[in-house]
Amino acid sequence: MSDDAWDEDELLQQIADGDMRALEVLYRAMRVRVYAVALAVTGERVTAEDVMQDTFVRVYHGAPGYRPGTRARAWVLTIARHLALDAVRRRGRESAAAAAGGDAAAPGGEPDAVRLDLVNALLRLGMTDRQIVVLHDMAGLTHAEIAAELLLPAGTVRWRYRVALARLRPLVAEEEIS
Numbered sequence: 001m002s003d004d005a006w007d008e009d010e011l012l013q014q015i016a017d018g019d020m021r022a023l024e025v026l027y028r029a030m031r032v033r034v035y036a037v038a039l040a041v042t043g044e045r046v047t048a049e050d051v052m053q054d055t056f057v058r059v060y061h062g063a064p065g066y067r068p069g070t071r072a073r074a075w076v077l078t079i080a081r082h083l084a085l086d087a088v089r090r091r092g093r094e095s096a097a098a099a100a101g102g103d104a105a106a107p108g109g110e111p112d113a114v115r116l117d118l119v120n121a122l123l124r125l126g127m128t129d130r131q132i133v134v135l136h137d138m139a140g141l142t143h144a145e146i147a148a149e150l151l152l153p154a155g156t157v158r159w160r161y162r163v164a165l166a167r168l169r170p171l172v173a174e175e176e177i178s
Helices: 003-016 020-042 045-065 072-093 096-102 116-123 127-138 143-150 154-177
Strands: none
Touching: 003 020, 003 045, 003 072, 020 045, 020 072, 020 116, 020 127, 045 072, 072 127, 072 143, 116 127, 116 154, 127 143, 127 154, 143 154
């Protein structure tokens, strides 16, 4: 087990014991990854920010149920992905007028290290391709782990990852020219 995995396991144990400082440390370490996963699924910055906050609330309440040694990072990102999917489902049930008005305001600030040109390019990909790229490149999951999470064959995940990267290259170049 890597030192990072042990640290995350230890943080989750401390969070389970009610240590808010441990939650803060985990938040600082994972907020950009959680935001990226949420944005990849929802496609909306404001919703992704809400999902990011809800994820850490859920981590706090769910930490006592976490089994050490089962990849804490993947556990947190799975929570984020499920919350983001719930947000997309809720949005689908809302009326078109309410959904159109919900994304009108610009977010107060962007999370550190998230390049807007890359985010804009990612938003042009389909939801599954966007999830595969984000889970692999930003969350550090293997193709096999992504396949298990998305219920897809591993070969399909590898192929879609390569195709998505090929589609992203010209989009990012286009954003840099603009």
